[in-house]
Amino acid sequence: MATVIFHNPDCGTSRNVLAIIRASGTEPTVIEYLQTGWTEPQLLALFAAADLTPATALRTSKSPAERLGLMDPDVTDATLLEAMLRHPILVNRPIVCTPKGVALCRPSENVLPLLEKPLTAPVYKEDGTLIATPDAAD
Numbered sequence: 719m720a721t722v723i724f725h726n727p728d729c730g731t732s733r734n735v736l737a738i739i740r741a742s743g744t745e746p747t748v749i750e751y752l753q754t755g756w757t758e759p760q761l762l763a764l765f766a767a768a769d770l771t772p773a774t775a776l777r778t779s780k781s782p783a784e785r786l787g788l789m790d791p792d793v794t795d796a797t798l799l800e801a802m803l804r805h806p807i808l809v810n811r812p813i814v815c816t817p818k819g820v821a822l823c824r825p826s827e828n829v830l831p832l833l834e835k836p837l838t839a840p841v842y843k844e845d846g847t848l849i850a851t852p853d854a855a856d
Contacts (some may be wrong), residue, residue, distance in 0.1 A: 721746040724764075733753065734813040734826040734843055735774040738850055739814070741841045742833045746814075755806050761799060764813055767820035771800035775822060783838040826850075 721739060723746045726732045739746050756805055765775055772795040783789055788801055788808070802808045814823050816832040823829040826849050838851040 721747060721832075722765060722797075723747070724749050724751045724809075724811055726750070726752055726807075726811050730844060731824055731826055734822045734841070734849055735829045738750045738826060738829050738835070739839070741837045741839055742835045743838055744776040744833070744835060751811070752806050752810065754789055754805055756809065757772060758799065758803060761802060761809070764815070764820060767815070768813065768822055770822060771795055772802060775810050776802075777808055781805075781807050816851045 720808050722738055723732070723739060725748050725751065732779060736746070736748065742811045761772075765771060768775075773793075776788065776798055778784070778789060782805055785800055786805070786808075787793070798808075810822055810824060812823050813854060814821055814829050814832055816834055817834045818834065820834055821828050823832075826843075830850060837850060841849045843849055
């Protein structure tokens with residue numbers, strides 16, 4: 719199994735996670751899910767592997783979740799899943815898959831336990847804040 723990142727290049731956290739993966743010497747398969755969309759089996763498999771539900775994977779900020787009425791606690795997972803298939807932006811990101819597991823990598827540091835190889839250099843956010851050092855993934 720290769721490393722895969724479900725990525726939004728407009729998202730700083732997603733860019734940071736991609737940088738961390740690459741700093742480990744791994745070039746992941748990058749899936750820009752806003753362009754490709756999701757399938758129901760794909761989302762269900764990702765959620766199961768990452769121990770997520772549609773409710774816990776719902777992106778609530780900078781998404782149409784509130785406008786679509788998805789923030790109500792009575793909204794079912796089936797309704798959320800259907801909305802995520804119609805509006806891929808509703809799925810929080812990035813989701814990373816490696817042989818070590820699958821996780822929603824928000825915050826960026828959540829990717830560290832998934833790395834197959836250690837970091838080769840420190841990784842910084844775009845604003846210069848240190849994210850991780852080579853010893854952080856141990």
